Amino acid sequence: MNNTDETEQRRLADGIRKSDQRAFDELFRAMYPRLVRFAFKITRDWNASCDITQDIFVMLWQQRNNIDPDRSIHSWLYRSVRNRSYNYQRDRRNIADPEMADALTDESYPADVLVNEDRQEALLKRKFREWIHALPLRQRETFELSRFEGLCHQEIAAVMDVSVKTVNNHLTAALKQLRMRYKAYRQASQDQ
Amino acid sequence: MTTRNSQYSDKKQTPGSDPVRHHPPLPDDFEGEERRDVEDIWKKCADLQPHPVRKPTRKETEIALKSVHRRLDMPKTRPVTTIRSRIAWMAAAALILLTFGIGYLLIPQTVSAPYGERATVELPDGTGVELNSGTTIRYSRLFGIRNRNISLDGEAFFTVESGERPFIVNANRSVVEVTGTAFNIRSRSDDPGFETRVHVAEGSVSLYPAGDPGRKVTLEAGKWSRWNNSMVAPMPPETEAVDRMAGWRDNRFIFRNEPLGSIFREIERRFDIRVQLMEENAASELLTAHYSDPGQPEKIIEDICHVKGLRYSKTANGFRIYR
Numbered sequence: 001m002n003n004t005d006e007t008e009q010r011r012l013a014d015g016i017r018k019s020d021q022r023a024f025d026e027l028f029r030a031m032y033p034r035l036v037r038f039a040f041k042i043t044r045d046w047n048a049s050c051d052i053t054q055d056i057f058v059m060l061w062q063q064r065n066n067i068d069p070d071r072s073i074h075s076w077l078y079r080s081v082r083n084r085s086y087n088y089q090r091d092r093r094n095i096a097d098p099e100m101a102d103a104l105t106d107e108s109y110p111a112d113v114l115v116n117e118d119r120q121e122a123l124l125k126r127k128f129r130e131w132i133h134a135l136p137l138r139q140r141e142t143f144e145l146s147r148f149e150g151l152c153h154q155e156i157a158a159v160m161d162v163s164v165k166t167v168n169n170h171l172t173a174a175l176k177q178l179r180m181r182y183k184a185y186r187q188a189s190q191d192q
Numbered sequence: 193m194t195t196r197n198s199q200y201s202d203k204k205q206t207p208g209s210d211p212v213r214h215h216p217p218l219p220d221d222f223e224g225e226e227r228r229d230v231e232d233i234w235k236k237c238a239d240l241q242p243h244p245v246r247k248p249t250r251k252e253t254e255i256a257l258k259s260v261h262r263r264l265d266m267p268k269t270r271p272v273t274t275i276r277s278r279i280a281w282m283a284a285a286a287l288i289l290l291t292f293g294i295g296y297l298l299i300p301q302t303v304s305a306p307y308g309e310r311a312t313v314e315l316p317d318g319t320g321v322e323l324n325s326g327t328t329i330r331y332s333r334l335f336g337i338r339n340r341n342i343s344l345d346g347e348a349f350f351t352v353e354s355g356e357r358p359f360i361v362n363a364n365r366s367v368v369e370v371t372g373t374a375f376n377i378r379s380r381s382d383d384p385g386f387e388t389r390v391h392v393a394e395g396s397v398s399l400y401p402a403g404d405p406g407r408k409v410t411l412e413a414g415k416w417s418r419w420n421n422s423m424v425a426p427m428p429p430e431t432e433a434v435d436r437m438a439g440w441r442d443n444r445f446i447f448r449n450e451p452l453g454s455i456f457r458e459i460e461r462r463f464d465i466r467v468q469l470m471e472e473n474a475a476s477e478l479l480t481a482h483y484s485d486p487g488q489p490e491k492i493i494e495d496i497c498h499v500k501g502l503r504y505s506k507t508a509n510g511f512r513i514y515r
Binding site for chain 2: 021025028029032033034036037040050053054057058061062124125128129132147148168171172175178179182183
């Protein structure tokens with residue numbers, strides 16, 4: 001996240017607070033796809049992820065008077081979507097096979113073997129995905145929010161409801177773990 | 193773990209003050225080698241899009257937005273088109289055109305001679321290339337402008353126009369470099385050790401392993417050399433009769449101490465048939481053969497089997513060979 005993003009967020013948050021529908025639409029167009037993808041990672045249910053994200057935007061507009069322009073609106077969105085997705089997943093797990101969600105996740109690594117891509121490179125990518133997936137849940141979530149959603153430490157802290165220091169610790173631990181695995185992997189492929 | 197750097201300590205955000213932002217958001221708890229590794233990992237993960245890769249499309253987003261508008265009783269809106277965004281659109285369109293243009297130039301030109309056939313190509317610089325059966329060459333659409341680089345898998349006879357820029361053939365793991373001359377290269381990716389053989393008819397040619405120009409061997413007219421990945425440097429030049437160098441151009445079939453496996457594959461390419469070798473041990477046995485115009489493949493198969501104590505039978509699309 002850079003300063004342009006931050007000013008942009010503040011401008012949109014201000015606009016929405018003042019009932020500017022165009023600001024709302026702009027934020028929706030920018031964030032809806034990312035948030036649906038984010039929700040899907042938790043729920044593994046496409047329609048539910050779309051519904052949850054739309055609900056959150058409805059809620060945002062209904063509660064626009066309470067928006068605090070000094071706080072990141074992105075954090076608020078991610079946090080709300082995250083909470084609701086976990087609730088959804090918890091409720092559904094009671095019905096469905098609890099193994100299901102994990103099984104789906106494992107299956108869903110995209111096949112990286114594009115025709116032109118170097119096989120080594122593709123293999124390494126696959127490995128990295130596996131290693132990220134194998135991280136402890138909180139570490140993985142922190143890493144993904146930071147690396148893939150581009151949130152800064154403060155925003156992640158707000159999303160996950162922990163301190164900035166904890167975010168930093170999770171991220172450090174995740175990177176240490178990835179580094180260790182990567183090292184072992186390189187060692188193993190050199191020995192071959 | 194110590195928090196050496198204060199920017200990661202819990203700083204409370206107060207209204208009006210600028211919240212602290214960091215970019216890139218790597219923790220500062222890493223130093224030296226560890227830091228470099230972590231930065232490398234950070235970079236490597238860049239395009240590892242979280243699963244699923246799918247995101248709602250622009251259209252799906254607009255439909256979802258409409259549905260949210262209905263729920264909130266909002267009036268209909270349209271994406272705002274300002275002059276600024278119109279300029280952005282035009283810039284984007286120009287960029288797409290430019291990208292496709294450059295992309296087009298970057299797509300290599302590929303020419304292949306299928307099994308059972310041969311092909312002749314003239315490159316943009318006037319160089320003539322004759323392709324033996326089952327051979328592919330690939331070159332940039334900018335060939336002759338920036339450089340004269342070409343890649344080869346198979347066997348081809350080149351008649352290179354002399355020019356300022358060197359003419360470079362990347363043949364599997366070997367490189368052949370010339371200015372103006374005529375020569376034959378055979379470099380089949382399915383030959384053992386990615387062997388490349390170069391025979392020079394006119395002028396002079398350099399052969400070296402890819403990435404190791406220090407091991408260069410220079411060949412004058414009438415000489416040949418070879419390199420495969422079990423050799424440190426290419427073989428010192430040896431003499432070969434010029435008319436035998438690219439015998440395939442006159443329908444000849446010439447092999448000098450080559451493994452049966454390679455010879456059968458060459459027969460497959462020349463005649464567009466399948467030769468199944470059931471006796472794996474025989475694939476590495478060496479053979480020297482010379483046919484001026486074999487006409488039919490069966491003659492060659494019969495002779496090889498006779499010499500090597502093998503038997504053969506016909507199949508629907510070729511031959512099966514066994515002990």
